[in-house]
Amino acid sequence: MAFGLATAFGFVLVSGGMLLALLVIGRFVRIRRPVESKLSTYECGEKPFGSAWFNFNNRFYVIALVFVIFDVEVALVVPVAVVFRRLVESGVAWLAFAEMFFFLAVLLVALAYVWARGDLSWIRALTAGECREVEVGAPEGAP
Amino acid sequence: MDALYELITGSDLGFWWKQLLLAVLIGAVGVIVFSVALVYAALMTYLERRVSGRVQSRVGPNRVGPLGLLQWLADGAKMILKEDVIPAAADRPLFRLAPYPVVIGVFAAFASVPFGEWLIAADLNVGLLYLLAITSLVVVGILMAGWASNNKWSLFGGIRSAAQIVSYEVPTALAILVVVLMAGSLSTQDIIREQGGWPWDWYVFRQPFAFAAFFLYFTAALAEGNRTPFDLPEAESELVAGYNTEYSGMRFGGFYLGEFGNVYLMCAIATLVFFGGWQIPGVSPAEHHGSWLWQIVGFGLFFVKAWAASFVVVWLRWTLPRLRVDQLMSLCYRYLVPLSFVCLLGTAVLMMLVPAGSLFDSLLRFGTFGFGLLVAAIFFWRVLWHIRHVGDRIDLKILARGVRGRFDPAIQHRAYGAFRKQQKQPEESR
Numbered sequence: 001m002a003f004g005l006a007t008a009f010g011f012v013l014v015s016g017g018m019l020l021a022l023l024v025i026g027r028f029v030r031i032r033r034p035v036e037s038k039l040s041t042y043e044c045g046e047k048p049f050g051s052a053w054f055n056f057n058n059r060f061y062v063i064a065l066v067f068v069i070f071d072v073e074v075a076l077v078v079p080v081a082v083v084f085r086r087l088v089e090s091g092v093a094w095l096a097f098a099e100m101f102f103f104l105a106v107l108l109v110a111l112a113y114v115w116a117r118g119d120l121s122w123i124r125a126l127t128a129g130e131c132r133e134v135e136v137g138a139p140e141g142a143p
Numbered sequence: 144m145d146a147l148y149e150l151i152t153g154s155d156l157g158f159w160w161k162q163l164l165l166a167v168l169i170g171a172v173g174v175i176v177f178s179v180a181l182v183y184a185a186l187m188t189y190l191e192r193r194v195s196g197r198v199q200s201r202v203g204p205n206r207v208g209p210l211g212l213l214q215w216l217a218d219g220a221k222m223i224l225k226e227d228v229i230p231a232a233a234d235r236p237l238f239r240l241a242p243y244p245v246v247i248g249v250f251a252a253f254a255s256v257p258f259g260e261w262l263i264a265a266d267l268n269v270g271l272l273y274l275l276a277i278t279s280l281v282v283v284g285i286l287m288a289g290w291a292s293n294n295k296w297s298l299f300g301g302i303r304s305a306a307q308i309v310s311y312e313v314p315t316a317l318a319i320l321v322v323v324l325m326a327g328s329l330s331t332q333d334i335i336r337e338q339g340g341w342p343w344d345w346y347v348f349r350q351p352f353a354f355a356a357f358f359l360y361f362t363a364a365l366a367e368g369n370r371t372p373f374d375l376p377e378a379e380s381e382l383v384a385g386y387n388t389e390y391s392g393m394r395f396g397g398f399y400l401g402e403f404g405n406v407y408l409m410c411a412i413a414t415l416v417f418f419g420g421w422q423i424p425g426v427s428p429a430e431h432h433g434s435w436l437w438q439i440v441g442f443g444l445f446f447v448k449a450w451a452a453s454f455v456v457v458w459l460r461w462t463l464p465r466l467r468v469d470q471l472m473s474l475c476y477r478y479l480v481p482l483s484f485v486c487l488l489g490t491a492v493l494m495m496l497v498p499a500g501s502l503f504d505s506l507l508r509f510g511t512f513g514f515g516l517l518v519a520a521i522f523f524w525r526v527l528w529h530i531r532h533v534g535d536r537i538d539l540k541i542l543a544r545g546v547r548g549r550f551d552p553a554i555q556h557r558a559y560g561a562f563r564k565q566q567k568q569p570e571e572s573r
């Protein structure tokens with residue numbers, strides 16, 4: 001087993017090293033003629049307009065948080081899934097199933113909550129608490 | 144691999160000599176498997192271009208080598224020779240580093256993917272978990288590329304891609320867990336051994352939930368590999384090329400190979416998890432283990448199954464239009480995730496209620512198999528129906544005839560001649 005994991009780690013090193021080797025070989029054979037216009041950022045032929053490192057409205061920010069929960073959950077279900085067949089053969093599977101069911105049910109409730117809150121929609125109506133009160137006075141000259 | 148390991152550890156060399164030999168063994172196997180995987184990824188690009196050509200009624204690459212089979216070598220040479228442009232505004236170290244996680248994430252996964260019964264680098268007992276874990280490295284590289292380029296298209300592409308890959312990992316993992324539940328093991332080879340050679344012994348057809356899980360897996364894996372209809376990160380009509388807009392030369396090649404390697408990887412996982420891997424009909428794993436002949440046949444079967452699945456992936460690319468980004472996310476969280484939960488729990492219930500080998504178990508198995516056949520039959524009937532009704536497209540009609548009879552270039556050539564002649568004729572004389 002340790003040898004298997006060592007092999008996997010070796011593969012990580014080898015695949016990184018092979019890409020490095022290809023790039024290093026390329027360094028000696030490829031042309032290198034940097035021109036100012038060639039090095040400018042591509043923006044469909046226009047002159048680049050400012051930097052791209054700005055605040056970005058990431059719609060699915062909440063989903064990223066939900067994902068973390070779900071991924072941890074998958075990782076925790078894996079051991080149960082592996083031993084489940086042996087438990088079925090020994091006849092105590094219902095206990096494992098009940099545990100797994102409650103565990104998944106809690107997460108499904110979380111999914112339902114996020115769904116009902118509207119975080120799964122592209123356009124979401126803000127609730128009263130999330131809205132900032134804006135004073136809208138009557139337009140001038142109105143009766 | 145195991146035999147060589149036994150040979151080295153069983154020898155009467157000193158401790159450090161053994162360690163050195165083992166390291167050399169790992170390195171050598173790594174380089175060999177990396178090369179094979181590279182060739183597979185390159186062949187994937189060839190398949191993609193040829194099939195795309197056929198779908199669009201053109202030829203595709205056919206100049207380099209017989210039938211254009213060596214096109215990938217020419218492409219590789221071109222990539223190495225091309226200039227490596229790094230934009231002046233980019234974050235240089237991050238920009239240079241970004242292809243590495245992508246390549247490592249895809250090609251390190253090949254350590255645990257079998258090519259045949261003997262041909263596996265490391266049969267880890269956490270194999271599938273390792274595959275899921277290491278392929279998520281790709282996201283890191285894509286996000287790095289998107290951010291480091293300092294280009295708006297790259298940033299959008301990178302962030303979309305990260306959201307997408309990360310979300311679709313949940314249904315992928317859950318669909319695979321359905322099979323893990325039935326097999327009771329995470330080792331790729333054990334999962335294949337639990338299945339059989341005949342189609343009704345495969346995990347897809349064991350019970351209805353596994354059948355559904357296969358489709359969930361395939362959909363989610365398409366999205367994870369950024370393939371059409373889920374190729375929003377690289378939607379060329381809106382985002383130029385997504386996260387790799389600014390990349391050129393071999394650095395672009397890293398992303399490119401990673402992407403196509405990922406397609407093969409995903410099809411190989413589908414093959415080993417759902418389609419019986421290298422199992423040969425009528426040959427038990429024990430018989431399989433000792434015989435060179437069965438090893439070769441098994442390798443061939445795995446190869447054919449994985450490449451047939453790859454063909455479907457390419458086919459889908461030219462069949463389905465791209466989704467919108469909001470549809471993409473709601474598809475994942477509103478449909479795929481709840482459905483895969485249902486599959487997981489349903490499988491657990493079935494395993495408890497239906498003892499293995501009982502009458503109801505076989506009924507379920509053959510019922511699912513029959514249903515699968517029915518679906519396939521309806522599908523092919525529809526495809527032929529569409530081909531028969533394409534109207535003026537004589538080339539396609541002859542192709543359909545060629546499917547039944549012989550499939551040779553001469554027929555297609557004559558068909559093309561007839562097609563051209565018909566095009567030249569005035570409208571009323573047809």
